[in-house]
Amino acid sequence: MSQPSIGFIGAGKIVDILLGALGPTLRGRSLNIWNRTPARAQAMAKLHGLKVCESIAELAESSDWLFIAVKPHAVAKVMAEACLHVRESSLIVSMSAGISIASIQSHFTVAPRVMRIMPNLPLSVGMGMTALCPSPETPEADTKALLELFSAVGKARLIEERLFDTVTALSGSGPAFAFLFIESMADGAVLNGMDRAAAYEFAAQTVMGAARIILDAGKHPGELKDIVASPAGTTMAGIHSLERKAFRAIVMDAIDAAARRSRELNA
Ligand SMILES: NC(=O)c1ccc[n+]([C@@H]2O[C@H](COP(=O)([O-])OP(=O)(O)OC[C@H]3O[C@@H](n4cnc5c(N)ncnc54)[C@H](OP(=O)(O)O)[C@@H]3O)[C@@H](O)[C@H]2O)c1
The missing domain is CATH 1.10.3730.10 (ProC C-terminal domain-like)
Incomplete structure (x- = not known):
């Protein structure tokens, strides 16, 4: 599969850590970002070489993998807008603590591809522990590519979604x-x-x-x-x-x- 373009909704600590750690692995890919506070997105874009999008719509339309990296209470708000623009072939990668795949999919009439992930801070030193859970709609190739991506900065494992609150506590916190x-x-x-x-x-x-x-x-x-x-x-x-x-x-x-x-x- 060709290298998927990546978009980030949110420009907080975890995106900064991810981009810092995965920088060499992501070189050459199309990387875009949108953030509620544009100055934060601009600072991150400058640091990590991303393009800042003007709107969630622009970001969603240009992303093969759309990472949701806002605070859990803000997920419904950003998804209400993103759901109108996510392409059918795109994958939503949600890393917000506590937010289920079903809750992401509830914004759509046809269930989109969703990968729930829980990365952690030690990936910044190549010793991360990342849990991943694909929705049934997610192609194997995307699951394999994301497992490989997070394995470049530590360990990455597929985990049943029922255990996500547990790994959020164990490896996330x-x-x-x-x-x-x-x-x-x-x-x-x-x-x-x-x-x-x-x-x-x-x-x-x-x-x-x-x-x-x-x-x-x-x-x-x-x-x-x-x-x-x-x-x-x-x-x-x-x-x-x-x-x-x-x-x-x-x-x-x-x-x-x-x-x-x-x-x-x-x-
Ligand atoms: N930090 C970790 O180690 C870690 C690990 C795994 C998963 N996560 C998850 O990653 C997500 C982000 O965490 P973080 O540590 O990066 O937090 P953070 O540094 O506090 O960043 C929070 C992000 O959420 C955005 N946001 C907050 N309220 C919003 C709203 N009402 N509308 C739109 N955007 C809003 C912020 O935008 P502004 O810049 O405009 O405030 C910012 O981009 C969380 O869901 C967390 O559970 C974090």
Whole structure:
């Protein structure tokens, strides 16, 4: 298939991250953008080499892949306009948290091709985790091409739509939870006399290394924990403290709360 032209509705953080990461892969393609606040679209166009469209209509008419990247509450508003101009052969790629394929398709009389995706911030360093779910109308070739595109900046997997609120919480919101954990570990080290810059480096490298072992060795996290936690040692003392304060339940609750919020956004 020839390289699809790409249009973005929205010029927020995630589009900036995507374009920054995928820049080399997207070179040579027709890239267009529209944003409610034109200055933001213009700044992004200058940075990443896109053309700014004057209207959603102009953008939709010129896009083989139309990315929806506005806040969830704004999706219905932009789709009400886009639905009049999306070509039958075009694919709508929605990345707005909580917005279902059915809700995108409800703006049309004939169901359009829709790919729901959930990328995440680490794709900016080539370590993204992107979930994708095609509507039944989506051609295999588009699904394959999008999987390849997001695999260039990390991992990309097809996920059933019923799990999208879960991946939104796990991999979409997850980086923020990991940042909080790393900051807290570093704070503990600062409390014990380490300088802050060194503490962030040690904490971040430790979390990245631990994640790498799980992905590469394919071992159960509990088995790996047991290797580090020697009898009456320092690690076991720390684990005891975390368990007394219900660390696991707190983290499970955070994922559950984020998934619940994602479900609410589509209500
Ligand atoms: N950030 C992430 O890591 C991430 C990851 C995966 C998915 N997402 C999803 O991507 C979407 C954008 O997130 P973001 O982080 O890029 O947010 P952001 O930086 O706050 O950008 C929000 C975008 O939505 C537009 N918008 C807001 N209200 C609007 C309205 N009433 N009408 C038209 N446009 C409106 C904004 O336009 P203005 O410039 O005019 O305000 C801007 O383009 C969200 O749905 C989010 O769930 C984000």
